[in-house]
Amino acid sequence: MSRKAENWDTSWQKRAADWLRDGTDALDRAMISEMTEAPAVAPEDVPGAADVFEKKVHEDQQKEKAIYQTLHERTMTRGLHHARVLYRVLSILVCIGIILSLLHAVIEMPVFGSPDSPVVNDVSRRYIEDGLKETGAVNIVAGMILDYRAFDTLGESTVLFIASCAVMILLRRDRKRDGMMEKGSLPEDRDIIYEPHFDPILQKSAAFLTPVILLFGVYVVLNGHLSPGGGFSGGAILGAALMLFRNAYGVKNTRRFFTGRTFTTVVFLALLFYAGAKSYVFYTGGNGLESGIPLGTPGAILSSGLILPLDICVGAIVSCTMYTFFALFRRGEV
């Protein structure tokens, strides 16, 4: 006379016993809880019981929906909990491991500043020594990123482009309200209150700062192949100038010369030219043809083949993208 425990039904002995006899084992029980009671007798067989039957089916449906709801939430919350624990533990371990292993690694790395580290090899030597006559750029870095390794740079501009597109997906409010933006993102209850109310100091300073900054940016862009700088830095400076102007004089004045359409056209043209020029160069290079692009006299402003126009394109892209990020963050429209 072995008295069974209270939770006999859930105990593994029960399940084993069930499994040995046929009987529904744990597997089936899990499934059965998901199956509805399909009608054993169709309503028309039992005359007059149709409504009862309907009610029964309805109840079953409700019951099942409840079961599913609980199941659903259980998986959800459990998933979340697991996520937390797993993240904490694993990532702490991973981080410590990474720091230590990297420390070990860098101990073995070549000594800092030593002229005979493996990094100093034919690659850099050729960049330095033949860069001038092969790319015509005095700024070796510019020559490298825009001529030797131009594909990286193309991808880089593409990253900027795709990021701006993604930000537009997130933040741009379309003309006809698509209901996708939830309350709180409308300009009136967003940070339009922080828009400058024609602050005289800001305006006066911006009045003479903006042109200077613009000029400097243009200089940096145009001299990218001769001096430190280039499209990216110059473009950032131009973008800063635009932001300053926007802060000083508000949206309406900025809209007079820079709208979403401006951004679209500029980026469109710049990227198309960039891709077109580069694909020409890639094509010729890849098929061993000569790209008949004159390199000009080194040091002159109109020199080093495609590097100057590419710098200009990059500058345009970067400046517009920076300003567009800013504008989208502020108002959800350019």
Place this chain on the structure above:
Amino acid sequence: MTILMMVLTILLPAAGALALKLIPGLDGDRKRLYLMTGCVLLADCVLAAITALCGDAEWTFLRLADSLPLMLKSDMLSRFFCVFFTVMWTVPVLYSYRYMEHEGHDRRYNMFYLLTLAALNALAFSGTAVTMYLNFEMMTLLSVALVLHEMTKDAIAAGLKYLIYSIAGATMGLLGIFYLATNTNGAVFVPGGSLDASAMTVSPTVMMIILLITIVGFGTKAGMFPMHAWLPTAHPIAPAPASAVLSGVITKAGVLCILRIIFYVVGAGFIRGTWLQQTLLTLSLLTVFMGSMMAFRTDLFKKRLAYSTVSQVSYVLMGIFMLQPTALTGSLLHIIFHSTIKTTLFLAAGAIIHQTGKTKVSELEGIGKQMPVTIWCFTLASLGLIGIPPTGGFISKWNLAQGALASGTGIFSWLGPVVLLISALLTAGYLLPVTIHGFFPGKDFDYEGLQTCECHRFMLISMILCVAFVILGGMFPGAFTAFFGRIASSLM
């Protein structure tokens, strides 16, 4: 020629199923539907017979990987099984024409019925282990529709249980097939096996463990312990004709797979006298005994029959694991006799449920007065299952016992027959009460309350055919014994 016949035998039922699907207006017209099914099955019987008359042939039609060819092959065993499958598939059609009236969805039922037959024939003609696995899976996936037929909660639960056990078993089989395929070029079926123990990549012990897993895996289909639990759940749920073929025929597909693995890939010599053989024998004897016990304890009629299937199919397995020609002959005989008997029993049970709606054995007092012919068929079939001469069951069990005694397997050579006897007694114990209470309900039973409700003659025809075969096959077993003896001797 033979290849063509093989392919036709396999494809005809599939084509028939397609026709059933496509031809419009069959839903209302059950007569035409079943007429078509019957014709397709009869034609397939003819084709199978022709194929059986043709000689050996093999055809590699695809290679999954270099070491995994897909091959159709016609040898004695495959021809026998093909004919057996097809005929046993044809018999219940008449029955189901009447029985399925209140079940509905006839078209779907017949489609899957035919498709399953196609898969079974392909299984019979499989020439390599991988082909066999492939058709085995197909057969599982198609036959589950027969279990799911009613789509009630229990049916779906049972169907899923069937599916999961079968696929788990098949995967265990596949696990072994990988090893066998790498060790015996592509696990092509060769009589006597093609595995030479000297040039194996793994040690014999590992190989035996793998073989154990494989055989248990395929044994799932044959309801062998420990993977038997699906059978008593799944078989009774299906409609009576479906459960008849599930129990009588499809379980034999598992037996076929085990036969192929043991005698055509590995070879009896590798297993004979090892712990593997003893384990397998233990498992099968355990199943025989346990199945009979459970059947004895169950009151639900069809479930009791399902348990008896568990025990009876393990007779066959025991005969195979004895690795002795006579025993193998006995098991092959038992395959056909058990499947005919079990078909009869299930059909009778179905007829009783169909006519009276009684599902428990304890409710069946006086049933013999209501449906005499059915119960007579039932009684004769039960006598066959118990193994009383001159029925077929006696022949097969006699051979089994002979073989067991002749196979020098230590204690099993006498333990086998003993278990056979015990379980025969148990069989009598769980089958005969139906007859006894059916005909002699006791004196305080009002005969006036009974009105005879014999089932339709179509349903009777199927049963009577089977019973006749059991009796006649038992009286004149010579041809069968000779044929199976040839197969057995070709393997050892």
Place this chain on the structure above:
Amino acid sequence: MSASLADHIYEVASVILFGIGFTTLLLDRNLIKKIIGMNIMDTSVYLFLASMGYISGRSAPIGDGTAPSAENIINPVPAGLVLTGIVVSVSVTALMLALTIRLYHRYGTLDIDQIVTLARKGDEP
């Protein structure tokens, strides 16, 4: 050990910064701090690159119109890589900030776990 650490002072610093940024990005639940951590991580890598490019006693890779010799100019490659990397991290930062703005306007919190919980409580898939 200490001597070699002194030899690799920039690398060590950048590695430690990397660890800090990594931890912040992965562990901190505040979205803004995550973004800051990401920038720290990237910047540490740029420091690493720049320190690799430097060769003591040589000048920046800007020629004076005449053909320069490799003996007195540092390695220009890391500079270019850093330039590329900076632009990439700027773009990613902008994207993450925009995402943060949206999430903050919707859920009124910067805690990523809270946000996820709220989202799951909110609209079912």
Place this chain on the structure above:
Amino acid sequence: MALLRNVPFASILACMVISVISMVFRGRIAKVLSYLLTTVLLAASLALTWYFVQGNDAFVFTMGHFGDPWGNELRAGLLESIMAAAMSLIVLAALAGGSYMIRSEIPDGKKNLFYIMADLMLASVMALIYTNDLFTSYVFIEIATISAGGLTMSRQSGHALASTARYMIMNLVGSGLCLMGITILYGTTGHLLMGSLHSAVQSLFENGSYHLPLMASLILLTVGLSIKSGLFPFHEWLPDTYSYGVTAGSALLSSVISKGYIFLLIKLYTRVFGLEVVRASHICILLFAFGTMGLIVGSLRATQAADIRRMVSYSSIAQIGYIYIALGLGTQEGVIAAVFHMLIHAFGKSMLFLSSGALIQASGGASDFISLRGSARRDIPAGIAFTVGAMSLTGVPLLGGFVSKIYIAQAAIPRGGLYVVIVLLALAASTFLNTLYFLRTVITIYRSDANAEATRHAGPVNSLFLCAMVILNFGLGIASRPLYNALLSGLNMFI
């Protein structure tokens, strides 16, 4: 012939240009452009594949006038072209088949942005497939990350945004690790192009200098890429992202982007470090273990999921586990099996996502298993596609999944010992669990339903593409050997 040498560079540039152009147009034109682009790319990649099948050897395309080790390079071989063809086919199928969902899930004004994201994602994957330069691959990893985020968050629900945030964070962690790894590799070798890197790394390993830094960079790159492709311990971002994003987006993420990362990892192993080195450093064992765990965990979680898209997402964790198991064997057969399973999984999973989307559509937008009852009867092709995909990933014979499982097992057997046992047991267990959840779902969607809701059909295009992919799946399952041999020769070109 000579023109075909331009296909790699042209396909990448074409994606970029198309994406830039579709910025100025409205959604419909952008859509047409994307379809056009993917179709052309598919054709071109197939042509390139044919070119290699002719017996031509792999070639290197210098981007510009300066080759290895000075300028950027692309490299194309049979493996690359096959991958490119498969990817563009999947993108086409996902965009066209999922367009009905895109219509309803994305606001009008932003449709063209969605297509820009898709195009650039294709560009990045193409670049990851073709590039021969480590730093270029970093840049395009970032593009892939951003585009994946954009694809997910285009459906502007809070769920999508939150899951995008998690996705982006985990991926940024991954790309940071990759960048560090690349930096260390550069610092120790001084090269960025794979050809010179390979020789440099080999020589360094021979004279044993800088061993630790090389190991560190190998580990960093591996961990970073496996985080980004959702290997087991780092998989928590995956289900949300896949189940709450745009349907087409989930298909693209699961079948294209993660595959791009894995392919890059394979390139690193075979072309930069060399399989011997990778096997010597025991990172393989790590991948193998994580893959196995991911296989089991993903399958288990999938059995608990109560919503079809979630279930499919969890199952893709399991499938990624398969790929890493094969990769973790560290042998050539293992790599081929991994690539094969990548293709199989890419096709099957995009099919599953699309068909489940159609089924959800057919059951009134609800995705729990109750509402999905009988949805397969309301949308026949989707039901068939889901069934076939489920069976394929379960490993039913004559379908792709079965064959790839066979290849994985065959790749494991030479490794012998514990590997074989673990692989076979893992295969068995996952097959069992897949049966449990996939076939359960199949039965569910075919059940007669008590409440048939107003159904919206997913449209003929969807059905068309689903049928095409069903046929493809059968084809891969039945006649897999040509593909396998092609992959074999492609890998030989690789090394």
